[in-house]
Amino acid sequence: MSLTARIGMLNDVLCAQSVLSWDSRTMMPSGGADSRARQMATLIGLAREILVAPETATALAADDIAGLNPDHPHRRAHETTRAAHDFHRRIPGDLLARRAAARGVANGAWIKARETSDFALFAPHLHTSFALAREFADAAGWQAHPYDALLALYEPGETVASLTALFARLKSGIAPILAAARQRSIRTDFLTRPYPEAGQQRIARHFAELLGYDFNRGRLDVTVHPFEVSFTRNDVRITTRYRPDALAPALFGAMHETGHGLYEQNVDPAHTGTALATDLIGLYAVGGASFGAHESQSRLWENHVGRSLPFWQKHFPTVQAEFPDALSDVTATQFHAAVNAANPGLIRTEADELTYDLHIILRTELEAALIAGDMRTDDIPAAWAKAMHDQLGVAVPNDRLGCLQDIHWSSGMVGSFCSYTIGNVMAAQLMQAAKRIPEIADGLQTAHYTPLADWLRQNIWTHGRRFTRDELLLRATGSPLTPEPYLAYLREKFA
Amino acid sequence: MSLTARIGMLNDVLCAQSVLSWDSRTMMPSGGADSRARQMATLIGLAREILVAPETATALAADDIAGLNPDHPHRRAHETTRAAHDFHRRIPGDLLARRAAARGVANGAWIKARETSDFALFAPHLHTSFALAREFADAAGWQAHPYDALLALYEPGETVASLTALFARLKSGIAPILAAARQRSIRTDFLTRPYPEAGQQRIARHFAELLGYDFNRGRLDVTVHPFEVSFTRNDVRITTRYRPDALAPALFGAMHETGHGLYEQNVDPAHTGTALATDLIGLYAVGGASFGAHESQSRLWENHVGRSLPFWQKHFPTVQAEFPDALSDVTATQFHAAVNAANPGLIRTEADELTYDLHIILRTELEAALIAGDMRTDDIPAAWAKAMHDQLGVAVPNDRLGCLQDIHWSSGMVGSFCSYTIGNVMAAQLMQAAKRIPEIADGLQTAHYTPLADWLRQNIWTHGRRFTRDELLLRATGSPLTPEPYLAYLREKFA
Numbered sequence: 001m002s003l004t005a006r007i008g009m010l011n012d013v014l015c016a017q018s019v020l021s022w023d024s025r026t027m028m029p030s031g032g033a034d035s036r037a038r039q040m041a042t043l044i045g046l047a048r049e050i051l052v053a054p055e056t057a058t059a060l061a062a063d064d065i066a067g068l069n070p071d072h073p074h075r076r077a078h079e080t081t082r083a084a085h086d087f088h089r090r091i092p093g094d095l096l097a098r099r100a101a102a103r104g105v106a107n108g109a110w111i112k113a114r115e116t117s118d119f120a121l122f123a124p125h126l127h128t129s130f131a132l133a134r135e136f137a138d139a140a141g142w143q144a145h146p147y148d149a150l151l152a153l154y155e156p157g158e159t160v161a162s163l164t165a166l167f168a169r170l171k172s173g174i175a176p177i178l179a180a181a182r183q184r185s186i187r188t189d190f191l192t193r194p195y196p197e198a199g200q201q202r203i204a205r206h207f208a209e210l211l212g213y214d215f216n217r218g219r220l221d222v223t224v225h226p227f228e229v230s231f232t233r234n235d236v237r238i239t240t241r242y243r244p245d246a247l248a249p250a251l252f253g254a255m256h257e258t259g260h261g262l263y264e265q266n267v268d269p270a271h272t273g274t275a276l277a278t279d280l281i282g283l284y285a286v287g288g289a290s291f292g293a294h295e296s297q298s299r300l301w302e303n304h305v306g307r308s309l310p311f312w313q314k315h316f317p318t319v320q321a322e323f324p325d326a327l328s329d330v331t332a333t334q335f336h337a338a339v340n341a342a343n344p345g346l347i348r349t350e351a352d353e354l355t356y357d358l359h360i361i362l363r364t365e366l367e368a369a370l371i372a373g374d375m376r377t378d379d380i381p382a383a384w385a386k387a388m389h390d391q392l393g394v395a396v397p398n399d400r401l402g403c404l405q406d407i408h409w410s411s412g413m414v415g416s417f418c419s420y421t422i423g424n425v426m427a428a429q430l431m432q433a434a435k436r437i438p439e440i441a442d443g444l445q446t447a448h449y450t451p452l453a454d455w456l457r458q459n460i461w462t463h464g465r466r467f468t469r470d471e472l473l474l475r476a477t478g479s480p481l482t483p484e485p486y487l488a489y490l491r492e493k494f495a
Numbered sequence: 496m497s498l499t500a501r502i503g504m505l506n507d508v509l510c511a512q513s514v515l516s517w518d519s520r521t522m523m524p525s526g527g528a529d530s531r532a533r534q535m536a537t538l539i540g541l542a543r544e545i546l547v548a549p550e551t552a553t554a555l556a557a558d559d560i561a562g563l564n565p566d567h568p569h570r571r572a573h574e575t576t577r578a579a580h581d582f583h584r585r586i587p588g589d590l591l592a593r594r595a596a597a598r599g600v601a602n603g604a605w606i607k608a609r610e611t612s613d614f615a616l617f618a619p620h621l622h623t624s625f626a627l628a629r630e631f632a633d634a635a636g637w638q639a640h641p642y643d644a645l646l647a648l649y650e651p652g653e654t655v656a657s658l659t660a661l662f663a664r665l666k667s668g669i670a671p672i673l674a675a676a677r678q679r680s681i682r683t684d685f686l687t688r689p690y691p692e693a694g695q696q697r698i699a700r701h702f703a704e705l706l707g708y709d710f711n712r713g714r715l716d717v718t719v720h721p722f723e724v725s726f727t728r729n730d731v732r733i734t735t736r737y738r739p740d741a742l743a744p745a746l747f748g749a750m751h752e753t754g755h756g757l758y759e760q761n762v763d764p765a766h767t768g769t770a771l772a773t774d775l776i777g778l779y780a781v782g783g784a785s786f787g788a789h790e791s792q793s794r795l796w797e798n799h800v801g802r803s804l805p806f807w808q809k810h811f812p813t814v815q816a817e818f819p820d821a822l823s824d825v826t827a828t829q830f831h832a833a834v835n836a837a838n839p840g841l842i843r844t845e846a847d848e849l850t851y852d853l854h855i856i857l858r859t860e861l862e863a864a865l866i867a868g869d870m871r872t873d874d875i876p877a878a879w880a881k882a883m884h885d886q887l888g889v890a891v892p893n894d895r896l897g898c899l900q901d902i903h904w905s906s907g908m909v910g911s912f913c914s915y916t917i918g919n920v921m922a923a924q925l926m927q928a929a930k931r932i933p934e935i936a937d938g939l940q941t942a943h944y945t946p947l948a949d950w951l952r953q954n955i956w957t958h959g960r961r962f963t964r965d966e967l968l969l970r971a972t973g974s975p976l977t978p979e980p981y982l983a984y985l986r987e988k989f990a
Binding site: 009015016017028031042215217272 | 514515518523
């Protein structure tokens with residue numbers, strides 16, 4: 001079997017795994033949970049077996065890339081596959097099994113600890129979770145810092161050193177903007193009023209279509225924690241949730257996932273089923289270059305488009321007509337201001353655009369210290385409270401609203417948080433470059449997004465995983481990741 | 496890896512395949528069709544690889560069953576696995592690939608041929624389809640008749656010889672009942688009136704629950720061709736369809752699939768993931784003993800329960816209240832009579848209970864003759880018309896309403912039709928035995944079905960694939976499959 005056929009088979013298995021995952025989060029009856037977990041573990045195990053099997057080494061050896069340019073798609077696919085094959089062969093199977101077992105136990109303990117806001121219940125499991133993550137990092141290999149090995153799973157190229165510099169600039173840049181934003185008082189009362197679900201569904205679907213999401217190759221469903229997932233570019237599904245008393249979560253959630261969906265739906269069809277549409281390190285069928293690159297597209301469409309004044313000048317009447325009771329006393333300008341209000345709070349997932357990154361930086365810094373052994377698990381609550389006070393100016397009343405709020409640590413997902421902030425930074429950098437093109441800038445002023453979408457398709461989406469995140473940024477903006485456009489954007493919006 | 500672990504992994508893959516299949520028929524956007532077909536083919540290929548791999552032979556050799564009784568579950572699982580391993584090793588991989596390729600082409604040709612009612616368009620593909628089925632039969636091995644090898648895929652134990660005897664008795668038994676039924680005139684006008692879909696959904700769900708279907712381990716969704724599918728007993732999904740102008744298809748369709756669902760939801764939990772909940776010949780995750788045994792449960796609940804007078808005496812008021820416009824001038828007795836009216840027609844899927852088997856017998860006899868080479872593909876239309884005239888007394892106006900109506904032949908599913916009739920026969924045989932128990936008989940008279948369900952759970956459902964269909968019948972009724980109870984039932988209902 002050729003290398004391409006072999007990776008195609010692997011991609012099929014990972015797409016199947018994603019169908020099972022989507023189903024478990026949108027459709028599955030509660031009774032199916034245990035069987036489903038087992039089925040998903042089996043598929044991931046088979047995918048890994050296909051990748052590490054001697055047959056893959058044979059296929060790699062038989063796959064001649066000598067004559068291909070360094071950035072030829074097939075050469076990139078070959079090199080990615082080679083690296084992933086070597087990577088997974090370095091990770092002992094028993095470590096994966098121990099992590100999977102620990103994850104199950106830790107998740108149960110986390111749910112209990114969060115309910116009772118009792119960190120002590122979770123602490124030993126958190127300790128194990130980080131000890132196993134460290135063991136994983138050591139098996140994967142690292143040079144300057146063990147956390148670098150975990151960052152590489154989600155955001156290849158980032159290191160503790162690079163993130164330290166990025167975060168320092170963001171902290172110093174955001175602080176004065178936040179101080180200025182605190183002085184403003186913005187009316188937001190109408191955001192929490194009764195909004196019938198049927199109307200929210202219609203608007204969410206309407207906006208997804210408006211931004212270019214193709215429903216012939218997708219669906220919009222309801223879930224608890226919204227996500228996007230693709231089973232090749234031809235079947236890319238998004239989800240949102242509907243709160244009966246609030247409009248913004250469903251609306252901006254749908255636009256966020258639409259951004260993810262646009263990325264996947266627009267990957268070059270030639271990449272379908274190849275290593276350029278498969279994360280062979282994470283064993284996940286995905287076309288985006290990195291988690292951060294993916295997040296850049298969701299944040300771009302959610303924030304730069306969906307929270308812009310021209311968008312609401314054009315589309316507020318549609319929303320107002322759908323919810324006449326809730327929005328009769330509101331103007332487009334007021335609505336736009338309300339959905340852009342800064343309001344430092346305790347919960348990451350409810351954070352506004354300006355303070356969101358401070359939540360991320362806090363978590364990432366803790367993770368790096370824990371992995372390095374520079375901090376003990378028991379010290380987390382105090383460190384959390386101090387950072388929340390120093391950076392956001394809020395007091396943490398209990399661990400439930402503090403260090404027990406996220407599922408990531410109980411799931412063993414150490415190293416992923418930074419992707420959210422990288423997405424924000426990358427989105428602003430791309431928008432700054434895109435706006436230099438008059439047609440795109442004009443479109444943004446009049447809420448016509450085809451020029452922007454065409455530019456993103458050509459510069460980002462179509463490439464799938466052919467280029468790294470920084471290669472994409474260099475090609476599209478002339479620079480690797482840089483926080484200045486993002487800080488300028490935040491300054492203009494909030495200061 | 497132990498034999499049990501290995502088959503557990505195989506079952507996981509087949510359950511995943513079933514999730515993908517369910518999704519493709521209920522949820523998938525149209526654009527996903529090609530990718531999905533590929534993903535499903537990959538999973539089936541992996542399942543087959545797991546089964547035929549030398550590791551399975553090694554696990555079989557290491558699995559000691561010497562001390563186990565002949566009908567010990569593990570011994571049965573072992574023997575089933577051994578037989579399936581040997582069976583699949585006899586089938587050449589290239590034959591499977593050629594059948595899969597031919598299926599794709601044949602299906603497209605069938606759709607076109609049916610649209611234009613032009614059998615000549617489909618004939619060459621049908622010829623290929625049967626030639627490949629014959630090649631498959633020869634590879635699988637047979638003794639008396641090549642069609643026996645195909646029957647064994649769906650209804651192990653049945654042969655051309657056994658079916659010939661069964662069908663002869665059914666034909667001679669049904670003919671006089673049909674002649675008598677033709678004399679009766681039954682009012683059915685109210686069955687085709689406007690029935691709003693929301694009401695049909697409520698009633699379908701209500702009846703499924705009433706018959707014992709567990710929605711914590713299941714779902715009821717909408718599809719074009721209703722089906723039931725299980726991903727272990729803990730997640731068993733049923734489907735139906737809603738016609739705005741007719742109530743019966745959704746109602747009896749839902750009860751039919753509920754019968755299938757009850758079987759799967761009630762397989763012994765100890766069989767989950769074993770060869771006793773997996774069709775290792777057909778590579779399909781299913782707990783039923785055979786296709787016919789499965790059909791016996793759907794037909795039993797649809798017809799013996801769902802079309803019984805006590806059922807409608809009790810539940811007609813609920814349906815009438817849901818559809819006051821359509822049913823205000825109808826009584827429970829009239830409704831019961833209407834849903835039991837015999838009306839010979841051209842289309843199998845729309846056939847009444849009395850004439851359904853005649854459609855099946857016709858198809859099965861043609862299949863056997865084609866596989867044996869006793870008939871040429873081109874002779875099908877004439878043979879079809881003659882049988883429809885002789886057996887049902889209807890004239891076939893064109894091939895669209897004749898031999899082009901079913902998808903089975905273009906899908907290469909040769910050998911499966913007989914299962915429908917075996918299901919009917921088996922259902923009546925089981926009901927005759929069950930009714931000998933006073934508690935069950937009383938329950939049927941008062942529309943209380945718990946005693947019947949308990950008896951079926953204990954005698955049929957819980958065993959999964961541990962016993963063959965005839966072993967189940969012998970244990971539950973004292974006799975292998977026999978048509979007399981079925982003919983007695985039809986006589987009582989229709990003559």
